[in-house]
Amino acid sequence: ETRLIKDLLTHTAGYAPSVAFYDPASVPSDLFSQEKNKTEEIIETKLEFQRPRGGDQIPLYSDIDYMLLGLVVEHISGTSIDQYVANNIYHKLGLKHTLFNPLNTNNNYQKSNFAATELNGNTRNHTISFPNVRTHVLQGEVHDEKSFYSMNGLSGHAGLFSNLYDMSILTQIMLNDGTYEDVKFWSKNVQDLFLTPYPYDPTFGLGWRLNRNKSLSWFGLHASDDAYGHTGWTGTCTVIDPKYSMAITLLTNKRHTPCINGTFDGEKYETGKYGKIMTLVYESMLLHKDPPKKL
Template identity: 30%
Template sequence: MISLFTFSLFFNILMGQNGTANNELIVEINNILQDKVNKSEIPGAVILIKKGNEELVKKAYGYASLMDYNQQMLDSPEQTTVDHLYDIASLTKVIGTTTSIMLLVDAGLINVEDPVAKYIKGFDTPEKNRITIRHLLSHTSGLYEWFPLYYYCENKQEVYRLIEKLPLKYSVGSSRHYSDLGFILLGEIVEIVSELSLEEFMDQNIFKPLHMEHTMYNPQKNRSELKIAATSYGNPYEKRMVSDPVLGFTIDSISPTQWNGWRDYPLKGEVNDGNTWYASNGVSGHAGLFSTVTDLQKLINVLKQNGKAENFQFISEKTINLFLTQDKFKNGLGWVMDASNSFMKNAPKGSFGHTGFTGTSIVVIPQCDISIVILINRQNLGMLPNQTYFNVNAIREQIFGAVMSHCSQKAD
């Protein structure tokens, strides 16, 4: 029989080994992110890496607001903290809209195989009547990837009607083309079925039940006391998307000069995405949410725990499995599951995640019971000489590699 002394010694050794491994991970993450801040490649970042119930790394680096509109350093740059809200950009698609659709599926109010035309009558046409909710969630609907909706629309209802009228760009279900427009329509379906605004539905059914008190649309209007990281100076990249054919987004029927409502100031608490801000008053199914690493982790915990929140079943395990099963394009519904993506390169089977244009990303690795949340406000340094923003994929890949290495060491 093992003695109490021997067990205690063994336990302390084991804890010491784990502590050393954790410390090594922290040092490696510090080296990755602090190096990018020191080189002025990113203004700042917040990261949360969690294994099981243990936060392996939770730390902020650099600045939430560093430069002014003329790309001159502020006299008093604002250091970022783990409590800062970041514009999570396309993470809105999974944190907000996909979760909303999951809840409606769970309640039996919709089915992912339902035709979109069941809810949006403008899709009851020979071209579009085969498009289903699954097609929207999996980016296989054939819709345009992006369209400058604000050139024609001033509110969400006008946005919805315009998307109905736009022709398809690809054949339905034949290929995957990541589409903001599909998730805008999913937001409309949430509103139609629930008879609530998208903002109200998410707040009442996701954020309040999960105590995600710092996740919201339009924080500059709703909670002016909050600390918020700054992003871009207006929308210079979107302006280029409209006018520069090299990027592949220009529309022959649109003259870049026919609309000129561009913002000309640093964005802080206003969503960076132009379609969300200019055409939808800051609220959309594809972008617009702001959040913190702590809040995002609360929803991740639910997904990792087969739909269980702290003391109740938030979403059924059946629905979790439905949305987190790979399709023929190697992705889930809403969530990315294709391990060829750099931010989750060679991830084990069952891993899922998503990225956001502002520099945000989430990866969940169920086999290791680990999740990684990274919030970077890369746009606050302005555009590079080549008229793009600094590409954070290498940072994501380095951090993911470090975590997977840590996971392997712990398993050994």
């Protein structure tokens, strides 16, 4: 079946939300892989769609969409995704802390430079096991299992490390409609296309989530209708609001908390829910001069 790049960007291609390629007990033998080249072959030739493609398809988030998008970038550019984004984006901006597989590079990074993201590896408090599963505290390694075990840490859906300084520059490019200082990365027309609401769910753009119907609580109470952003499973959230020329990036490690019956304690914390934090930032920056209220 034919799928378009737009289908992947809007999560309407019909792939399953996730496929545990790395765990032989969770997938058929022909879908098992802990090696990037094999995983790439599986995604491109063996992975079946779970839903038909249709013009009225409701978006269903899928990691597979962005794994495949990363592979598309590699095929078109002829280089690995880490080298492509480094050479075409990060180096041009002078960013030194945004990269894949930081502990495997020659940048002299140490584990202590990174927030930890789970206490017992990928075991969920020793309740999950599969070949080569990590049991140590995850620090400086991509947390996502598909990225780490099946894609060698290089994937379009997970594996990129950064810090607030670099994120402030990357989000400023969006506020500048695709430019930063004297470097132009894309046109305003392209950016507007990516921020156009998907007809059957206006909270989806191309890649971004949009605050169009106020249904996404992580935008907080005061984000404008033009605000957009994204969250990350380990505890990250970015909101960009062109109405106020403001971008907020929240980097937490909410998964680095006790995991009981598959649920992380960090999910209960307000920092891990994002919305109230975003509300307080808006109130502090825009609505009044008083200190923010306690949560």
